[in-house]
Amino acid sequence: MATDRRKAILEAAARVIARRGVRGLRMEELATEAGVSTALLYYHFKDRAGILRNTLEFISDRADRYTSEEECADGPLDARQELEQTLLLEFQDLPEVRENSTAWGELRASAIFEPELRGDLAGATLAWIHDVADLLGRIRPTAPAPTLTASAERLTALLEGLSTRWLSGALPLAHARELTREAVTVELERLNR
Amino acid sequence: MATDRRKAILEAAARVIARRGVRGLRMEELATEAGVSTALLYYHFKDRAGILRNTLEFISDRADRYTSEEECADGPLDARQELEQTLLLEFQDLPEVRENSTAWGELRASAIFEPELRGDLAGATLAWIHDVADLLGRIRPTAPAPTLTASAERLTALLEGLSTRWLSGALPLAHARELTREAVTVELERLNR
DNA sequence: GCATATTGACTGAATCTTTAGTTAGAGGCG
DNA sequence: CGCCTCTAACTAAAGATTCAGTCAATATGC
Numbered sequence: 001m002a003t004d005r006r007k008a009i010l011e012a013a014a015r016v017i018a019r020r021g022v023r024g025l026r027m028e029e030l031a032t033e034a035g036v037s038t039a040l041l042y043y044h045f046k047d048r049a050g051i052l053r054n055t056l057e058f059i060s061d062r063a064d065r066y067t068s069e070e071e072c073a074d075g076p077l078d079a080r081q082e083l084e085q086t087l088l089l090e091f092q093d094l095p096e097v098r099e100n101s102t103a104w105g106e107l108r109a110s111a112i113f114e115p116e117l118r119g120d121l122a123g124a125t126l127a128w129i130h131d132v133a134d135l136l137g138r139i140r141p142t143a144p145a146p147t148l149t150a151s152a153e154r155l156t157a158l159l160e161g162l163s164t165r166w167l168s169g170a171l172p173l174a175h176a177r178e179l180t181r182e183a184v185t186v187e188l189e190r191l192n193r
Numbered sequence: 194m195a196t197d198r199r200k201a202i203l204e205a206a207a208r209v210i211a212r213r214g215v216r217g218l219r220m221e222e223l224a225t226e227a228g229v230s231t232a233l234l235y236y237h238f239k240d241r242a243g244i245l246r247n248t249l250e251f252i253s254d255r256a257d258r259y260t261s262e263e264e265c266a267d268g269p270l271d272a273r274q275e276l277e278q279t280l281l282l283e284f285q286d287l288p289e290v291r292e293n294s295t296a297w298g299e300l301r302a303s304a305i306f307e308p309e310l311r312g313d314l315a316g317a318t319l320a321w322i323h324d325v326a327d328l329l330g331r332i333r334p335t336a337p338a339p340t341l342t343a344s345a346e347r348l349t350a351l352l353e354g355l356s357t358r359w360l361s362g363a364l365p366l367a368h369a370r371e372l373t374r375e376a377v378t379v380e381l382e383r384l385n386r
Numbered sequence: 387g388c389a390t391a392t393t394g395a396c397t398g399a400a401t402c403t404t405t406a407g408t409t410a411g412a413g414g415c416g
Numbered sequence: 417c418g419c420c421t422c423t424a425a426c427t428a429a430a431g432a433t434t435c436a437g438t439c440a441a442t443a444t445g446c
Binding site (some may be wrong): 019020021023024106108109110111113115118125150154159160161162164165167168170178182187189190 | 302305306354
Binding site (some may be wrong): 026027028038039041042047048 | 404405406407408409
């Protein structure tokens with residue numbers, strides 16, 4: 001607990017997953033990245049799967065942290081700004097954000113083949129959709145709930161699609177941000193009807 | 194060219210990828226699925242990566258085929274109907290469509306970690322965006338080209354996002370179709386401005 | 387026509403490589 | 417000592433890739 005190589009291993013794992021993917025994570029590469037022997041990995045965690053579980057948990061804790069920083073130099077944001085802010089947080093070229101997006105995409109993709117992952121994923125997605133619908137509702141208080149939810153579903157699904165394109169080098173960051181901003185505009189226009 | 198085991202291998206690869214994912218594709222399983230020896234895989238394709246590349250091409254050709262069936266009981270479709278039709282074709286519970294969508298999503302996700310796939314993927318994506326932009330242009334002839342492209346980028350990225358959710362069991366097919374239809378409406382409204 | 391190269395498609399059985407997981411024990415420290 | 421943290425060196429098994437050839441068809445010289 002003193003030197004905490006354990007934490008170093010999890011941080012290294014997040015980096016390696018961002019670079020190689022969940023299925024591309026190699027125990028030896030992880031050990032090197034963490035500056036540790038492979039045997040130590042097995043000392044601290046039962047096996048490879050154990051490392052994956054702990055890393056994903058570690059990553060999602062970290063994600064909650066940066067998503068909920070809602071402050072700004074010029075006073076508090078209005079709902080519209082907060083919505084854009086929330087959505088655009090996914091598109092930043094910071095290692096931590098990239099790591100998170102990558103891991104999330106990996107999870108989502110793996111869930112197609114590993115049904116046991118689906119539970120947590122569905123929960124997290126639902127919560128996310130709900131948050132976005134909520135923000136939309138604050139901007140357009142008269143819009144009916146199901147319409148808000150539908151917009152939120154589209155916005156979040158769009159974000160996942162754009163994110164994959166960004167990470168695979170098919171879409172420059174700035175363009176992804178631009179498309180996201182426009183998407184918000186477009187959906188808000190719809191909610192006027 | 195006669196017996197075309199080559200084609201059999203690519204068809205088998207699409208099936209195996211849909212079942213196990215790109216990273217779960219094993220040369221031996223592929224050989225068995227195609228009813229050939231593993232050595233033949235290397236005879237027809239340079240290596241594993243070569244098989245992935247060619248399968249991607251194979252899949253996008255196949256998608257073009259089923260995407261471009263433009264007929265209907267009640268005469269020819271107008272551009273708007275054709276657009277919806279094109280986009281909704283991705284959401285059908287037919288083995289071939291499911292297989293295509295799954296494999297496409299897998300290849301897209303793999304491209305994050307395997308840069309060799311990016312070239313082909315980018316090409317196919319660009320062509321797709323262009324097709325959609327074209328259809329949008331036929332519906333709204335006065336809209337400027339960059340705006341059309343942006344709408345097409347959003348619609349296609351949304352489709353990829355929804356498709357992943359559908360395939361991972363997080364989104365019922367009917368709902369995915371509904372959200373897609375609304376997205377078309379929303380984007381078309383925007384193109385009036 | 388017909389024996390003789392030549393070639394393309396194909397395979398069984400290695401081999402080479404990678405990778406998760408283990409084991410025996412070293413260093414430090416209370 | 418006895419416990420904790422850690423490592424070098426290893427094993428077994430899974431996988432990718434190659435090898436050495438078979439077989440049928442097709443071309444070539446006579």
